[in-house]
Amino acid sequence: MRNKLLPAGIVFLSLLLLGYTLFNSSAQGTDSSVRELTEWTLDDGTGNASCVTLPLTLKGLAPRTPVSFTASVYPKAGSHIYLKTVYSPVRVYADGKLIFSYGQDGTLPAFLQDPPTRVELLPLEQNTRSVTLRLEFLSPSQRSSLTVYPVLLGTSDAILEKLFHSMGFTLLFSIVLIALGILLFLTSVILTRFDQAGIALFRLGFFSFLVGIWIFGECNLTGLFIDNPALLYLMAFLGLFTLAVPLLRFGCVILPSPGCQRILKCLSAVLELSVCAAVLLQLTGTTALSRSMYLFHLLIPSALCAFAGCIFREAFRRKERFARQLLFPITLLAVFSILELANYYLPGRPAQISFFFQTGMLLFICSLCVLCGKFTLHSLQTQARNRQLSYELSLMEKLIQAQKERYDVLSRTDASIRAQRHDLKHQLTVIRSYHENGQREKLSEYLNLLIADIPVNRTVRLCENEAVNAVAAHYLAVAQTSGISSLSIRLDIPSDTGQVPESDLCVLIGNLLENAVAACQESSGEPPFIRMQSRLQYGILTITMDNRCRFARPTADGLFQSQKPGGGTGLVSIRSVAKRYGGDARFELNDHVFSSSVYLHICDSVPSGNDC
Numbered sequence: 001m002r003n004k005l006l007p008a009g010i011v012f013l014s015l016l017l018l019g020y021t022l023f024n025s026s027a028q029g030t031d032s033s034v035r036e037l038t039e040w041t042l043d044d045g046t047g048n049a050s051c052v053t054l055p056l057t058l059k060g061l062a063p064r065t066p067v068s069f070t071a072s073v074y075p076k077a078g079s080h081i082y083l084k085t086v087y088s089p090v091r092v093y094a095d096g097k098l099i100f101s102y103g104q105d106g107t108l109p110a111f112l113q114d115p116p117t118r119v120e121l122l123p124l125e126q127n128t129r130s131v132t133l134r135l136e137f138l139s140p141s142q143r144s145s146l147t148v149y150p151v152l153l154g155t156s157d158a159i160l161e162k163l164f165h166s167m168g169f170t171l172l173f174s175i176v177l178i179a180l181g182i183l184l185f186l187t188s189v190i191l192t193r194f195d196q197a198g199i200a201l202f203r204l205g206f207f208s209f210l211v212g213i214w215i216f217g218e219c220n221l222t223g224l225f226i227d228n229p230a231l232l233y234l235m236a237f238l239g240l241f242t243l244a245v246p247l248l249r250f251g252c253v254i255l256p257s258p259g260c261q262r263i264l265k266c267l268s269a270v271l272e273l274s275v276c277a278a279v280l281l282q283l284t285g286t287t288a289l290s291r292s293m294y295l296f297h298l299l300i301p302s303a304l305c306a307f308a309g310c311i312f313r314e315a316f317r318r319k320e321r322f323a324r325q326l327l328f329p330i331t332l333l334a335v336f337s338i339l340e341l342a343n344y345y346l347p348g349r350p351a352q353i354s355f356f357f358q359t360g361m362l363l364f365i366c367s368l369c370v371l372c373g374k375f376t377l378h379s380l381q382t383q384a385r386n387r388q389l390s391y392e393l394s395l396m397e398k399l400i401q402a403q404k405e406r407y408d409v410l411s412r413t414d415a416s417i418r419a420q421r422h423d424l425k426h427q428l429t430v431i432r433s434y435h436e437n438g439q440r441e442k443l444s445e446y447l448n449l450l451i452a453d454i455p456v457n458r459t460v461r462l463c464e465n466e467a468v469n470a471v472a473a474h475y476l477a478v479a480q481t482s483g484i485s486s487l488s489i490r491l492d493i494p495s496d497t498g499q500v501p502e503s504d505l506c507v508l509i510g511n512l513l514e515n516a517v518a519a520c521q522e523s524s525g526e527p528p529f530i531r532m533q534s535r536l537q538y539g540i541l542t543i544t545m546d547n548r549c550r551f552a553r554p555t556a557d558g559l560f561q562s563q564k565p566g567g568g569t570g571l572v573s574i575r576s577v578a579k580r581y582g583g584d585a586r587f588e589l590n591d592h593v594f595s596s597s598v599y600l601h602i603c604d605s606v607p608s609g610n611d612c
Contacts, residue, residue, distance in 0.1 A: 020310035028441035034154035116233030181209025214239030463491035486529035516547035539603030549594035
């Protein structure tokens with residue numbers, strides 16, 4: 001499985017890297033008709049005007065301090081300006097005419113103290129002279145600083161192209177993560193029907209989904225296509241605040257150590273309570289999510305580092321194989337979370353999701369998907385093996401019961417023989433008396449009575465091997481009870497089965513007959529039948545069986561899908577036993593007749609005769 005998944009992951013990563021390279025190269029050649037308006041005149045409301053360059057961050061402002069920026073532009077036909085405001089109400093004037101207003105009191109949902117980030121393309125009327133643009137901001141109520149970003153001027157298509165080249169990869173990456181999360185959701189729903197290990201895949205998918213909606217809500221390009229800043233605001237912050245929770249819960253599933261599970265559950269509980277508190281504070285108008293973010297900047301990297309520490313402990317102290325496989329992706333994620341934090345707080349760095357972080361997330365998701373797939377596959381194989389062992393145990397119980405019934409018969413027969421032996425002297429005396437007196441008729445009647453009292457051996461003998469005979473006799477009785485009258489079982493299986501344990505032969509014969517009886521019970525309109533025979537020659541045991549079967553769905557591996565609830569392992573067990581001893585099994589369905597052919601080597605070497 002690793003040989004298939006690893007090249008696929010490398011190809012997927014290479015395509016995304018190629019996409020990023022194309023975005024970058026195209027961005028360098030973007031149409032020069034888009035201008036970045038960076039030179040503005042600042043009026044801070046005190047009557048003082050100064051020339052500034054955007055982007056600009058004004059610090060130490062009281063809530064709702066008015067600040068305005070003025071610049072002259074020369075619009076052409078189809079000209080638009082691209083404006084971005086972050087948590088600040090804004091009005092935009094062109095030659096004194098209001099062309100855009102956002103975030104004013106009474107226009108926001110009641111739970112929002114500051115307007116969410118908004119990006120907008122605003123059309124400008126063509127003019128032969130310069131147009132004076134005036135941007136009037138009100139500083140945020142939840143922050144003491146106001147950041148103003150550059151304004152772009154150009155046609156709407158040219159501006160969109162420029163934005164797409166700079167932020168298109170981020171948007172694409174978020175959509176890929178959301179799609180991957182949904183895919184893992186669906187896969188986990190299917191797997192959880194067979195094994196609870198599928199819940200690990202569900203939590204990994206939830207993590208991918210939350211990271212995706214965080215990046216999707218935070219990407220400025222998204223705001224041009226979804227005109228709902230409040231929704232994108234909630235997506236960005238709730239995705240960020242909660243993304244570590246399913247990852248920690250995922251760790252609780254895959255790490256067997258109770259100590260590590262307690263640590264991860266405690267960290268998850270702290271994050272969950274913190275998220276609930278942040279949402280409650282936002283809804284009550286006390287503290288915005290944008291301000292609670294600083295707490296989560298501490299909690300999330302700390303939780304991821306603690307998770308990496310637990311993985312490290314399990315990998316090297318307890319020598320857990322799966323923990324060692326997880327060590328690289330979890331450590332990778334912890335390191336990138338710290339780097340992203342540094343990218344946000346270090347001076348001179350752009351406060352945005354970097355390609356470096358996106359690459360780290362991609363490597364983490366891909367490697368963890370492969371590992372989680374291996375973990376789930378291993379769990380499913382273990383469950384299938386457990387089902388097979390459970391079947392073998394039930395088969396052994398039936399074998400023991402059959403042997404017990406036979407022992408009871410032998411015990412009753414032996415008791416009867418002992419009683420008859422005790423009475424033999426008296427019986428011989430009576431016989432001699434009839435003979436001497438010439439009472440031939442009475443002698444004949446008396447002998448008939450004695451013969452009738454001799455126990456009859458009712459044990460079914462289908463083959464020489466006692467264990468296999470008991471299993472075959474059990475299913476023969478089940479078939480007769482089920483009304484299957486056309487039965488023929490002839491087995492050539494010796495007492496000495498060579499290198500093949502009797503238990504494996506019991507599993508093989510038992511599975512064949514159990515499947516045949518079940519298929520005959522489900523057939524309707526056609527007479528059911530079972531014909532089984534075996535032959536031992538040159539150390540090779542061959543078993544063939546035909547039985548009535550109404551319907552069976554074939555699978556890609558040459559087997560047939562089980563109709564039992566939860567799936568069965570009968571045909572898989574038969575083929576597994578056969579291949580274990582150098583043989584194989586083949587199954588076919590033609591004209592409502594199911595044919596089974598199995599062969600295996602009882603002897604290691606080819607003997608001179610039929611027996612080993």
